[in-house]
Amino acid sequence: LLWRARRSSRFVAITGTNGKSTTTALVAHVLAAAGFEVAAGGNIGTPALDLPALGARGVYVLEMSSYQLEITPTAAYDVAVLLNISPDHLDRHGGMDGYVAAKRLIFRGQGEGDVAVVGVDDGPCRRIRADLAARGAQRVVAISAYDGAAGGVFAGGHWLVDDLDRLSRPVADLSRARALPGAHNGQNAAAAYAVARALGVPGETAAKALLDFPGLAHRQELVGAAEGVRFVNDSKATNADAAARALESYDNIFWIAGGIAKEGGIAPLAPLFPRIARAFLIGQAAPDFARTLEGRVPYALCGTLEAALDAAHRAARVAARKPAVVLLSPACASFDQFKNFEARGDAFRALVRARLGAGAEARP
Numbered sequence: 001l002l003w004r005a006r007r008s009s010r011f012v013a014i015t016g017t018n019g020k021s022t023t024t025a026l027v028a029h030v031l032a033a034a035g036f037e038v039a040a041g042g043n044i045g046t047p048a049l050d051l052p053a054l055g056a057r058g059v060y061v062l063e064m065s066s067y068q069l070e071i072t073p074t075a076a077y078d079v080a081v082l083l084n085i086s087p088d089h090l091d092r093h094g095g096m097d098g099y100v101a102a103k104r105l106i107f108r109g110q111g112e113g114d115v116a117v118v119g120v121d122d123g124p125c126r127r128i129r130a131d132l133a134a135r136g137a138q139r140v141v142a143i144s145a146y147d148g149a150a151g152g153v154f155a156g157g158h159w160l161v162d163d164l165d166r167l168s169r170p171v172a173d174l175s176r177a178r179a180l181p182g183a184h185n186g187q188n189a190a191a192a193y194a195v196a197r198a199l200g201v202p203g204e205t206a207a208k209a210l211l212d213f214p215g216l217a218h219r220q221e222l223v224g225a226a227e228g229v230r231f232v233n234d235s236k237a238t239n240a241d242a243a244a245r246a247l248e249s250y251d252n253i254f255w256i257a258g259g260i261a262k263e264g265g266i267a268p269l270a271p272l273f274p275r276i277a278r279a280f281l282i283g284q285a286a287p288d289f290a291r292t293l294e295g296r297v298p299y300a301l302c303g304t305l306e307a308a309l310d311a312a313h314r315a316a317r318v319a320a321r322k323p324a325v326v327l328l329s330p331a332c333a334s335f336d337q338f339k340n341f342e343a344r345g346d347a348f349r350a351l352v353r354a355r356l357g358a359g360a361e362a363r364p
Contacts, residue, residue: 009058011076012195013042015069015106016083016119018242019188023083024063025216026180026192031059033209034201043068059199066093066102076109079198081117081191083143085124086241087263100124107132114138115198117191120152121145141194145187153194155186160193160210162203172207179215182249218345220246224352229316231352234329235345240268243331247272250325254278254312256305259332259344261285266292266331273297277324278315280308284336305337305344309351326352 014024020043028040039051042062051060064072085103093099103124107116118129120142133140141164142152154161158175161168172189174180180189189210196206215221221233232250237243239262247253247269257266258281266289279299281289286301293299302308309326316324328348338344 008056009054009060010078010199012059012061012079012081012199013064013075013077013106014062014081014083014191015064015066015103016081017086017088017103017239018245019083019184019191020063020065021236022185022216022219023081023188023191024061026188026210026213027081027195028061029213030192030196030201030206030209031061031199033212034196034205036199064106066099066105069105070102074109076111077106077114079115079117079195080106080110081195082106082125082128083119083187083191084122086122086239088239088241096124100128104128107138110138112138115194116140117143117194117198119143119145119187119191120148121187139198141198143187143190143194145183145190149190153190153197155183155190160186160189160207162193162197164194164197169203171203172210174210177211177213179213180210181220182245184245184248185220218341220249221345221349223349224356226356227317228322229313229324229326231326231348231356232328233345233348233352234327235334235341235348237329237331238262238333238341240264240266240331243329244269244272246327246329247275250327251275252277252319252322252324254280254316254319254324254326256280256282256302256308256312256326256328256348257330257332258282258285258289258308259330259334260336261288261332265289269331270296277319278312280312282308282330282337283332285332305347306351309348309355313355 028038032038037054037058040061041051042048043065116138119125142149144154147156159170160172162171193206218235223233224231234246253276255276273296276297279297280302312326334341334344
């Protein structure tokens with residue numbers, strides 16, 4: 001309905017298992033900095049039908065879940081973004097094949113003059129990108145958190161690299177983007193840059209805007225720091241893949257995890273266990289997580305978020321001879337103890353600030 005009513009405006013749609021909300025907000029931020037009239041919504045914040053009317057220079061930036069893609073068969077997007085695909089919502093889609101098919105629907109209405117921006121850091125997305133390129137219905141731009149996006153945009157080390165013209169030009173030092181830590185945010189930045197360039201934004205303008213993005217709550221949100229210990233709220237990490245993105249971003253981690261686990265638990269995180277100094281387990285998943293960690297990562301069964309934070313804070317202060325991070329990245333849904341991930345993150349933020357008081361600093 002929104003698409004049919006606002007045909008004079010342009011539409012950007014963003015989907016993926018992880019990173020949708022950050023990338024949606026980041027695209028909106030970059031386009032606004034470039035002078036576009038922008039409205040962002042969909043699965044994040046304001047429902048699409050409640051967004052304001054925009055003019056001919058307006059751009060709607062929509063976060064789309066797999067469910068929303070299934071129920072909008074006539075939508076067509078000037079730029080469609082698929083960030084990544086990993087197992088999630090498999091019960092709803094009848095397995096991985098159904099989930100991948102639902103995500104691919106974001107490209108179904110595209111044609112000549114449209115742009116598909118596709119991550120190439122996982123197998124399902126690589127296959128989708130190759131198939132789209134072979135069909136040739138729209139222009140296809142690859143993005144990567146690493147260096148595997150020839151002819152696209154990728155993060156090479158801490159630099160964002162524009163290879164759209166095959167010249168591999170470094171355009172932004174992502175180490176200066178305080179709200180975009182970790183390799184996964186390299187992919188988010190690559191996506192936002194690719195979208196902006198597809199809509200005619202000069203590369204220099206897009207790159208500059210990336211660096212002053214303020215970030216989103218509950219997504220590696222730094223909520224306080226004191227005595228060599230940082231406190232990071234990553235409550236949005238409701239599955240192991242999302243938690244991996246946070247664990248990859250830090251060392252000497254005092255990890256708060258648990259809740260209602262997704263299929264597979266935290267076993268896929270084993271390669272990142274050396275980064276974890278100690279784990280503090282909460283909620284329904286705590287006993288299962290303890291079995292996975294046994295003999296590999298020291299852990300404590302804490303029960304509640306408050307108890308876990310207090311124990312993690314004590315342990316981190318003792319270990320603060322080198323910088324330490326108390327990280328809430330649960331790898332679980334929150335519904336056993338909280339209304340949603342936002343409530344869990346809000347509780348963590350409030351608990352941290354109550355304990356740190358005036359000594360808390362929300363900066364790296």
